[in-house]
Amino acid sequence: MPESNRLSESTGWIDLDFVERERTPCPIVEKGIRHHLAGLSLSNTVVLLEDLGVKRSRTAVHNWVQKADLQPAAGESPDRVAVDQKAIRINDEQYWLYAAVDPETNRILHARLFPTYTIAIAREFLTELTEKHAVEDAMFLVDDADDLIGGLRKEGLSYRVQQHGHRNAVERVFREVERRTSSFSNCFSHVEPPTAETWLQAHAVWWNHA
Structure with a gap:
């Protein structure tokens, strides 16, 4: 896959169990979720993925975020x-x-x-x-x-x-x-x-x- 070596960042906080049903490799999904949540619009996230050689729709990126079902972790004990x-x-x-x-x-x-x-x-x-x-x-x-x-x-x-x-x-x-x-x-x-x-x-x- 073109430029896939640029997708090696670790994103352990994203549970990618749902990706088993996706046709997109996990590093690509991680990249899309992380950059969209960090500030890119859906349209600009799609452009980013296209620059990496992967064509996906705005709906696909939106669905990745929804399916990941991310929640702040439990178990804190603040003062x-x-x-x-x-x-x-x-x-x-x-x-x-x-x-x-x-x-x-x-x-x-x-x-x-x-x-x-x-x-x-x-x-x-x-x-x-x-x-x-x-x-x-x-x-x-x-x-x-x-x-x-x-x-x-x-x-x-x-x-x-x-x-x-x-x-x-x-x-x-x-x-x-x-x-x-x-x-x-x-x-x-x-x-x-x-x-x-x-x-x-x-x-x-x-x-x-x-």
Whole structure:
């Protein structure tokens, strides 16, 4: 395959079990997923692969990301957790991206997309977070969002209202999401919310390994 020696970078964080059903070699799929999540649009990712001698469609690259089903790894035990939510446009509707970040490492611990923001939604997000990571004794850093404060109280988790400092870790994550979704005109178009959520979670995995 032309220039296949340029595809030797290790990407152990991408589970390529699904590639058994693909006609594309694993290094090519890794390259496509990694570069798309890092910043290339689908169209530019296709151009990159063409430069390497492989012709694949935008749909193929999109499907690789979806099939990889990337999720931030479990098992962390941070002393602090920065949490927040941010509005995300999907087609003509507004959804809310909830994220939890370890401010010491800037790693995304958990990310979910919800159709609204309420105390009940915040509790669901926090319950999932505590099931994935040992955060019961962590100090949660939050702004003045009523839903998150209410959820933290209901779950019996310690929190501190903080606008800056360590809580900036989650703001950096959201700025990166804004940068990436700018290539989608700041909106996920022609996709269902679960598809957008899968992409956002995959991007979180890339962020943790970048």
